[in-house]
Amino acid sequence: MPVPEGSDFPLQNLPYGVFRRAGEPARIGVAIGDHILDLDALQRDGLLEAGGRLPEAVFGRGSLNPFLTLGRSAWQSVRARVTELLEDRNHTVRDLPGLAGRALIEQSEVEMILPVEIGDYVDFYSSLEHASNMGAMLRPDGDPLPPNWRHLPVGYHGRAGSVVVSGTPVVRPWGQTVRDNGPPAFGPSGMLDFELEVGFIAGAPSALGAPVPIEEAPEHIFGCVLVNDWSARDIQRWEYAPLGPFLAKSFVTSISPWVVTLDALGPYFVPGPEQKPPVLEYLRSDRDWAIDLDLEVTLASQAMTEQGLEAEIISNTNLRTLYWSVAQQLAHSTSNGARVRTGDLFASGTVSGPRPGTYGSMIELTWSGERPLVLPDGSHRTWLEDGDTIAMHGVCGPAEGAPAVGFGEVRGAIVPSP
């Protein structure tokens, strides 16, 4: 199977997504180069059963959930089988009469849809640099980090029903805001922001009342996606005390359509930052859980898009510095007995690095409006304007002996409030 040089989706990746070709029902495939391997077609042809029986038409669905529920051994056996089918030395897909035509579809021909039915959506605050930046802006004279920050992965629940797939337009939200201590007014947000995040999607569920020990995290984490946690800072400032962000976040959250599996990320797990003070026992793991994932954010104004200018890279960072790991986030979230359900989304919180060009949000990049960005079309940006497009990309590697494993993109354009 030929994969273009530099593709996000080599044989070692095989991320899962849900696609729809015009006039056909949605179904599940894995990305390979510029194509999608249609797993539903393969299963119908009896080509996926080598690794054990799968439920009938488990890939002929509009979401990954039924497959995710099966658990790690099913995920691994399908991955192994798909790898075998696509390997150069194996000609099954290429040579079986008609199979390539039916099972290999060009990505440009399909619409990608939300890959999972989201159960609960948790958003963390796990980047030390981001939390420190926010603290420095909000509490310039105090400790930038809340006292609990180094002891537990701070997080809160977001709105699962507002999670959409990449490409969905982002309608500028209305909300209550306050200026200069005046009375609140209701209108379109004037401080619209993005947040660069990476989220993991839960596979096999756990039971209520039974915390997931950190070493069992791989049984419950299926894979990862890019997340743009769009935020309205003016709404947030007025509403968030004392119970946290609500409408400032709940209007829309975008995710990338391809779920990159934990197995594909294998070569890119690296030691995370040292945690000082040491964390409590239930948050300790013997494994490396940080992910060496390069992340990039681009912004294109409507004028740039119309003039065919390339989108401006406004941030470049890496996920490996994230203070709290996905395994810690999962162990903490269930430590009180809460259960995980298939399709739950746990996002990292904004990923920021140590320098301005590595910050993962406008509020940090412009330092709350003090240092506007200048775009190639000559315009300035403190916050996002109507017509702006934000795209996020993520790639692991390449590393020695391991090709690059990419995440594709999550993209969204701001459209005016109606």
Next chain:
Amino acid sequence: MPVPEGSDFPLQNLPYGVFRRAGEPARIGVAIGDHILDLDALQRDGLLEAGGRLPEAVFGRGSLNPFLTLGRSAWQSVRARVTELLEDRNHTVRDLPGLAGRALIEQSEVEMILPVEIGDYVDFYSSLEHASNMGAMLRPDGDPLPPNWRHLPVGYHGRAGSVVVSGTPVVRPWGQTVRDNGPPAFGPSGMLDFELEVGFIAGAPSALGAPVPIEEAPEHIFGCVLVNDWSARDIQRWEYAPLGPFLAKSFVTSISPWVVTLDALGPYFVPGPEQKPPVLEYLRSDRDWAIDLDLEVTLASQAMTEQGLEAEIISNTNLRTLYWSVAQQLAHSTSNGARVRTGDLFASGTVSGPRPGTYGSMIELTWSGERPLVLPDGSHRTWLEDGDTIAMHGVCGPAEGAPAVGFGEVRGAIVPSP
């Protein structure tokens, strides 16, 4: 159809629930006196079609969601038809050969299950008395209310996957807590609390990007349930800044099994408290939206249960004083373009009245431990102990010309951490 005197479920109520008789699949019924009218059996017999066609087996399901999605006109036509079938002057159910035996089931014979698949769960903070009490305890020298409190219904997202039906045991959660500014420790919560709340369940969904105007709330609100938002105050104190409650709430949230419809509550909508300062336009409604619902909380220790002592009434209040109405909560929640999905649960936040005996949580009743409760078995309570059972009841009326409409109960017993 004979209904016992003082039943929560007269002909004017007809709340919906999902029940399971041993060895049979779950299905949907309405409560009438001590019985359940099996709507699936009625539909199979063609007795529900008078008001228009319904999807096949829409009541032969494990959740109300497919029925709720149909919207208000379907809810009203089924209600009208069921009322007709059960009226004294109509002998259809009683007289059709064998129908009563098949379609009327004793409540004592069945297990009630969670009535809806919860989409998102939002928890508000809409009682002025509760918010003032919490503020007075947490900020004794400041304004007890946050500045935004009278301008918008403060709320946050809770964990939908932890919502369970009445009767489900409540496992005491573990979590991180801090004592006397020492380092955090991980262990069972020592400050377990209940919160008396009432929640509404969304019926017909709305679209992303399209706020629900307050006057359209009746299209999207199907009905109400009692909610016990169990809380671990020691976990909450340590974790909640700056993003709000997370694990202190997410271990379990209990709801009553019968969903009382907006139509049944009709006679009990009353004017709410005056809102000063006046609220913004999008939160103004011409209708009365406060609900005259008497609420009661009882506590029984394990010893009391074993000795057969009656549970102690520890709180008695009424929902009508709630500052923010369900319609305002819905309009606010969608004002930024967030959509409502069928099965979303919106809870009021703790309902407290103006005097100590009317407070809806242990932290208020004992004033953060200063005034322990004394139980009939001679024991004292600052927080809930293992073996304690909390039960909540709610009844509207009776009022002139309108019989009482009850909510049944939500009950839960604390079991020790494993």
